[in-house]
Amino acid sequence: MKPTPFRSMTSRFKMRCSKIVAALAVAAAALLVQTPESAAQPRPQELAANTRVIIDYIDPMLRFPRSQATLDRLRKRQVLEELSMFLSPLRLPRVLRIRTKSCGVVNAFYDRSEWAISLCYEFYEHLEQIAPQTTSPQGFTRDEVVVGGFIDAIFHELGHALFDILQVPVFGREEDAADQLSAFLMLQFGKDVARTTIKGAAFTYLNNRNPRSRAEYADEHGTDAQRFFNYLCLAYGGEPEAFRDFVDNGVLPKARADGCARENQLVRRAFAKTILPHIDVDLMKQVQSVRWLRPSDGRTSK
Amino acid sequence: MTFVVRLVLALAFIVPLGAASLHAQTFGPSGPGGGAGKPTPGADKPAPVPTPGPVFRPTTTDVTPPPAPPPTTAGADWGNSQVDVVYAEPQDPRFRPIRERLMRRQVLEQLRLFLSPLRLPRKLLVQVDQCNAEQRPYQPGGAVTICYEYIAKVAQLVPPTQQIGAPPPESMILGAVIQQVLHEVAIATFDILDIPVWGRERDAADKLAGFIMVQFGRDVALRVMVGAARYFELSERQWTQADFASEQAPEAQRFYNYLCIAIGADPATFRFLVDQNLMPQRRAQRCGNEFLSLRQAFVQQILPHVDVQLLKRVQSATWLMLDEPK
Numbered sequence: 001m002k003p004t005p006f007r008s009m010t011s012r013f014k015m016r017c018s019k020i021v022a023a024l025a026v027a028a029a030a031l032l033v034q035t036p037e038s039a040a041q042p043r044p045q046e047l048a049a050n051t052r053v054i055i056d057y058i059d060p061m062l063r064f065p066r067s068q069a070t071l072d073r074l075r076k077r078q079v080l081e082e083l084s085m086f087l088s089p090l091r092l093p094r095v096l097r098i099r100t101k102s103c104g105v106v107n108a109f110y111d112r113s114e115w116a117i118s119l120c121y122e123f124y125e126h127l128e129q130i131a132p133q134t135t136s137p138q139g140f141t142r143d144e145v146v147v148g149g150f151i152d153a154i155f156h157e158l159g160h161a162l163f164d165i166l167q168v169p170v171f172g173r174e175e176d177a178a179d180q181l182s183a184f185l186m187l188q189f190g191k192d193v194a195r196t197t198i199k200g201a202a203f204t205y206l207n208n209r210n211p212r213s214r215a216e217y218a219d220e221h222g223t224d225a226q227r228f229f230n231y232l233c234l235a236y237g238g239e240p241e242a243f244r245d246f247v248d249n250g251v252l253p254k255a256r257a258d259g260c261a262r263e264n265q266l267v268r269r270a271f272a273k274t275i276l277p278h279i280d281v282d283l284m285k286q287v288q289s290v291r292w293l294r295p296s297d298g299r300t301s302k
Numbered sequence: 303m304t305f306v307v308r309l310v311l312a313l314a315f316i317v318p319l320g321a322a323s324l325h326a327q328t329f330g331p332s333g334p335g336g337g338a339g340k341p342t343p344g345a346d347k348p349a350p351v352p353t354p355g356p357v358f359r360p361t362t363t364d365v366t367p368p369p370a371p372p373p374t375t376a377g378a379d380w381g382n383s384q385v386d387v388v389y390a391e392p393q394d395p396r397f398r399p400i401r402e403r404l405m406r407r408q409v410l411e412q413l414r415l416f417l418s419p420l421r422l423p424r425k426l427l428v429q430v431d432q433c434n435a436e437q438r439p440y441q442p443g444g445a446v447t448i449c450y451e452y453i454a455k456v457a458q459l460v461p462p463t464q465q466i467g468a469p470p471p472e473s474m475i476l477g478a479v480i481q482q483v484l485h486e487v488a489i490a491t492f493d494i495l496d497i498p499v500w501g502r503e504r505d506a507a508d509k510l511a512g513f514i515m516v517q518f519g520r521d522v523a524l525r526v527m528v529g530a531a532r533y534f535e536l537s538e539r540q541w542t543q544a545d546f547a548s549e550q551a552p553e554a555q556r557f558y559n560y561l562c563i564a565i566g567a568d569p570a571t572f573r574f575l576v577d578q579n580l581m582p583q584r585r586a587q588r589c590g591n592e593f594l595s596l597r598q599a600f601v602q603q604i605l606p607h608v609d610v611q612l613l614k615r616v617q618s619a620t621w622l623m624l625d626e627p628k
């Protein structure tokens with residue numbers, strides 16, 4: 001899921017004065033602290049939008065009239081407006097476009113030739129369809145699946161966009177890297193947000209389909225099962241208390257769990273060195289203190 | 303006398319090769335007339351045709367021309383002084399012949415020469431040891447270990463004679479052992495140089511190892527990359543649900559990752575992989591961009607720690623001398 005189907009080429013050979021940046025970044029990383037959640041948390045509206053993020057709710061294609069309701073719902077919830085506020089600490093060297101649209105497929109995309117993220121109405125509708133009415137037998141709630149699943153799609157594509165726009169060095173597989181960035185962001189807003197979003201992301205890979213033929217391993221994405229475990233591992237590594245139940249009940253095998261703190265540390269280091277230098281840390285702390293999710297977010301108002 | 307670093311050659315003879323004929327069958331790209339890979343219509347939006355990613359080589363303006371004649375390994379004074387090497391004595395007598403062969407071939411000494419361009423801020427111990435496992439993963443701050451068990455397994459899995467459609471056994475052994483060495487060294491390098499690693503660390507190590515393997519010309523790339531990939535194929539096992547929790551990638555994934563680097567680095571040479579259905583067209587289309595992104599990461603993060611003159615010297619070496627008399 002979530003491939004980047006169209007990857008136009010860019011010439012990218014900028015050298016960096018990496019040591020100084022790295023030192024600053026590591027210092028700033030110490031500031032990446034958890035903010036306690038409270039009822040008094042500010043609303044997103046207290047933040048200014050990122051002026052280099054251009055948002056657009058694109059009308060659904062005529063053959064998908066059902067998606068009009070999805071568009072209305074996303075617009076009413078101000079999903080893209082709040083996303084732009086969420087991105088306010090980010091200093092972007094160029095304009096990033098983020099739009100919701102009909103894609104004809106259940107997916108989300110980053111298009112390098114347009115510097116644009118497309119979030120498909122179909123993907124949101126798919127989440128509403130697969131989400132349990134209340135709670136699944138494995139303990140995943142409707143809110144987690146719809147809200148977490150959609151945020152994961154946004155963050156994953158944001159990962160591709162940032163790697164591209166900021167010319168981030170990616171040594172591993174980029175699809176895994178985008179998942180890592182998504183999971184890492186999910187863990188920066190306190191335990192409740194972390195639980196909702198990580199579980200939602202993991203759920204989309206829960207009823208997974210593993211490769212049926214050898215050639216399927218050629219996919220640049222990991223298998224669904226690999227992605228499922230990657231999310232849980234980064235979560236457990238970053239928030240052991242909040243995610244211990246997944247280890248206790250054997251969902252995340254002990255052999256993997258033992259290395260998750262280090263895996264999380266590697267991602268934290270990569271973030272600190274390659275993305276944090278492009279972030280206004282004061283604004284970032286404000287963003288972290290905001291209450292982004294609302295109790296009603298997973299519910300369809302039908 | 304052939305001069306120069308012969309790590310690869312040395313590795314070729316770590317294990318007995320039986321009666322493998324070096325000239326039994328050509329393996330690799332077919333001559334002119336091999337059909338071009340067909341595009342798969344409608345599979346996806348067409349990716350832009352990637353410009354063949356030229357392999358990274360310092361430009362002539364970066365460095366003075368390489369000395370002529372090329373450096374010899376005899377009495378070489380350019381080994382990496384931060385790299386210490388040890389052939390640990392195995393407890394299991396079964397591994398002693400492997401150890402003796404490695405020592406006779408000076409495999410680790412050659413690796414020390416090979417790593418000479420890399421400026422390391424601390425000592426790194428590279429050892430061959432009995433692990434009572436196939437691998438002993440690198441621990442931060444620790445040593446790089448190649449296990450006798452791994453080398454023994456490679457020797458056991460690779461058929462002694464060339465199979466139809468497969469590379470010659472010596473290429474598979476070379477590929478398997480070299481990828482293991484470079485993979486472990488890559489993980490140590492990430493740690494020692496404090497390099498940001500996005501993506502799963504072991505995949506990143508494979509990619510850095512593969513990137514290094516394609517820096518030594520077409521012949522080396524063909525033998526080592528295809529050899530390594532085919533060894534993964536040989537060692538494949540069936541993965542089921544819980545297996546996917548592993549931080550290591552399935553052999554088939556590693557197979558495709560290596561071949562994708564090769565295709566991205568040199569599409570013309572490796573197009574036969576697509577023609578022979580060893581690599582699906584859909585992934586192959588993306589390998590050019592994957593390689594550019596890998597090269598960008600290398601240039602940004604590793605190259606600042608590399609002595610470019612020494613790199614040029616290592617690159618100018620003749621690496622694969624399989625026809626050389628034993």
Ligand SMILES: [Zn+2]
Nearest residue numbers: 002003004175
């Ligand atoms: Zn993706």
